[in-house]
Amino acid sequence: MYTFMVLFLSSFRTVSGLAIEKAGTVESVVTSVVASAVPLATKTSKSSGVPDYFQTTLGQFEGPTATGDAAFLAETNPAPFPSKSYIPVSPLETQVPIEGNSNDANIFQLHGELSHYFPNPDGWGVEELPLPPRSYISYLHMLHRHGARYPTLRSPAPTLAERLATANGKFDEMQPLAFLNSWTNKLGVEILVPIGKQELFDSGTLHQYMYGHLYPNNGSKIIVRSTTQNRMTESAEYFLSGFFGLQWPKNASLELIIEAPGFNNSLAGYFQCPNANKPVNQGGLNATHEYVDTYLVDAAKRFNTWSDGFEWSTRDVFAAQMLCAYETVALGFSSFCGLFSYEEWLGYEYATDLSFSGNNAFQSPTGRAVGIGWVQEFLARVKHQTINEPTAQVNFTLDSSTTTFPIDQALNLDFSHDTNIMAILVAFGFTQFATPLDPTKQIPHELVVSRITPFAARVDIEIISAPEPISSTRTRGTFQYVQGEPTQYVHFILNQRTLDLGRNFPECGSRSDGWCELNTFIKVQEKMLEASQYEYACFGEYDAVPYGTLGDGVPMGG
Ligand SMILES: *[C@@H]1O[C@H](CO)[C@@H](O)[C@H](O)[C@H]1NC(C)=O
Ligand SMILES: *[C@@H]1O[C@H](CO)[C@@H](O)[C@H](O)[C@H]1NC(C)=O
Ligand SMILES: *[C@@H]1O[C@H](CO)[C@@H](O)[C@H](O)[C@H]1NC(C)=O
Numbered sequence: 001m002y003t004f005m006v007l008f009l010s011s012f013r014t015v016s017g018l019a020i021e022k023a024g025t026v027e028s029v030v031t032s033v034v035a036s037a038v039p040l041a042t043k044t045s046k047s048s049g050v051p052d053y054f055q056t057t058l059g060q061f062e063g064p065t066a067t068g069d070a071a072f073l074a075e076t077n078p079a080p081f082p083s084k085s086y087i088p089v090s091p092l093e094t095q096v097p098i099e100g101n102s103n104d105a106n107i108f109q110l111h112g113e114l115s116h117y118f119p120n121p122d123g124w125g126v127e128e129l130p131l132p133p134r135s136y137i138s139y140l141h142m143l144h145r146h147g148a149r150y151p152t153l154r155s156p157a158p159t160l161a162e163r164l165a166t167a168n169g170k171f172d173e174m175q176p177l178a179f180l181n182s183w184t185n186k187l188g189v190e191i192l193v194p195i196g197k198q199e200l201f202d203s204g205t206l207h208q209y210m211y212g213h214l215y216p217n218n219g220s221k222i223i224v225r226s227t228t229q230n231r232m233t234e235s236a237e238y239f240l241s242g243f244f245g246l247q248w249p250k251n252a253s254l255e256l257i258i259e260a261p262g263f264n265n266s267l268a269g270y271f272q273c274p275n276a277n278k279p280v281n282q283g284g285l286n287a288t289h290e291y292v293d294t295y296l297v298d299a300a301k302r303f304n305t306w307s308d309g310f311e312w313s314t315r316d317v318f319a320a321q322m323l324c325a326y327e328t329v330a331l332g333f334s335s336f337c338g339l340f341s342y343e344e345w346l347g348y349e350y351a352t353d354l355s356f357s358g359n360n361a362f363q364s365p366t367g368r369a370v371g372i373g374w375v376q377e378f379l380a381r382v383k384h385q386t387i388n389e390p391t392a393q394v395n396f397t398l399d400s401s402t403t404t405f406p407i408d409q410a411l412n413l414d415f416s417h418d419t420n421i422m423a424i425l426v427a428f429g430f431t432q433f434a435t436p437l438d439p440t441k442q443i444p445h446e447l448v449v450s451r452i453t454p455f456a457a458r459v460d461i462e463i464i465s466a467p468e469p470i471s472s473t474r475t476r477g478t479f480q481y482v483q484g485e486p487t488q489y490v491h492f493i494l495n496q497r498t499l500d501l502g503r504n505f506p507e508c509g510s511r512s513d514g515w516c517e518l519n520t521f522i523k524v525q526e527k528m529l530e531a532s533q534y535e536y537a538c539f540g541e542y543d544a545v546p547y548g549t550l551g552d553g554v555p556m557g558g
């Protein structure tokens, strides 16, 4: 079957080639999911004949959309800082001096899921190797997170912000918290901040360079999928503007899947997984709180000696670290950032990692279940089939028709959320992120949220067609093929670095390029729906167990 596809695809490329050169949390997923579910606008579709899911201006189910105050970085940026020469902002101010930061590390890359996008500087444990001559990329399956945004409605950061905004005058004028005497909360709610738009435009541009050749789509527009939430829709639109230009509606139809409780949506899988939103799935948040009560004790003491009539708990101080991250992306600079030592920023990242690990990944009872719907869609697409029966949380109405679920598109672009992308990696079975963390002290670990799902994170899954099997021990410049049939491969790239499939899926075998034969990978993945225990994990009754008890993203004794 796949041999046939390789031949078929080669001719497809030639033809099109002639025509033109051708992608919760610490802030409690539980609250955020429920809070952001309230549809603010429920305008009904005009009788235009175009179904709702292809209309991008209805504004239904778009979630909270309060915008914040405009930034004024020219006024608020205190740079140059003592002992640093002036470095123009680009556009965020990240030169803030941090106590104990001897190597000039970037604390803005220790902000967990609130980090401005950066490619993982260290890679995922395998070397990137180039495409061998005569092989080509035939399909891309991209999963992209939305860009930098304002805080989630009613989460810890805006809750602290509300208290601080009414506490002017309660802070020692001679101490570092003095700025709070005149501080106001300038943050909006949930929608993209300026740099969040840029992240997506930049990524669209990058993807045009990387994969632009996979378009045109055999003469028709591609279907691109996002959700109805305002920031999700806009992220897709900014991406497409970067990829195609402002005339992108001529090249792509944007399909918006309803994101609200009670609806099936593989791009927001927690809504059709009730247990994911209950205390039974709060082990990560509990572990975060345990760790916050350890690493922020000194900071809370410090803050309290600088305050009179305002009491700081360790969790308040944790929320102040979040305000640093949010103000930085929204306003360009935040006075909260310099209040913490480098050690405390390492602690912040670790606290976030604990949360994702326990609420959304292998230490969560619903880790696999929440992400499994998208994995089923991936499998259907690579097998060129629609979804044939209701499966996990996919929207069967949409996925059973090629009008809304194309099965032959070379360029597949989907947009989703941080926790959902994490769950999808778990549902695939990337066990390199499965090691439980220790909630009492930092231990070495690979589940580092700022590197997996920063703002505008992206998973690029390439399907590669090779004329013969590619040597599994190849290096740069050695002979790359072994004799045999045309073979297809899958290559996973997370935030611009290759994931090692052989390490995560022993069936793939050890390969120097981290790829896996597509047929093998499909066989491995065909077992994952069962492994996720979707029904029991999402709808079953089971007891909460302490963080660290679970290790496979499913409940105990399922
Ligand atoms: C491209 O279009 C041709 C003619 O309509 C059709 O026969 C072929 O199946 C299409 N190929 C793909 C990959 O969609
Ligand atoms: C988008 O579609 C328009 C109209 O068909 C076409 O002129 C343009 O080249 C396409 N853009 C890209 C980047 O392929
Ligand atoms: C599936 O999507 C369609 C189109 O948006 C929508 O009308 C329907 O309510 C959705 N069904 C579920 C169960 O989410």
Ligand SMILES: *[C@@H]1O[C@H](CO)[C@@H](O)[C@H](O)[C@H]1NC(C)=O
Binding pocket: 279, 280, 281, 282, 283, 284, 286, 544, 545, 546, 547
């Ligand atoms: C987390 O803590 C809450 C509150 O104490 C508790 O209800 C819940 O069962 C805990 N969850 C887990 C998985 O430990």
Ligand SMILES: *[C@@H]1O[C@H](CO)[C@@H](O)[C@H](O)[C@H]1NC(C)=O
Binding pocket: 264, 272, 390, 391, 392, 393, 394, 395, 396, 397
């Ligand atoms: C939504 O998902 C549920 C749970 O898998 C399933 O029973 C139902 O048929 C699905 N509905 C649609 C329209 O996909």
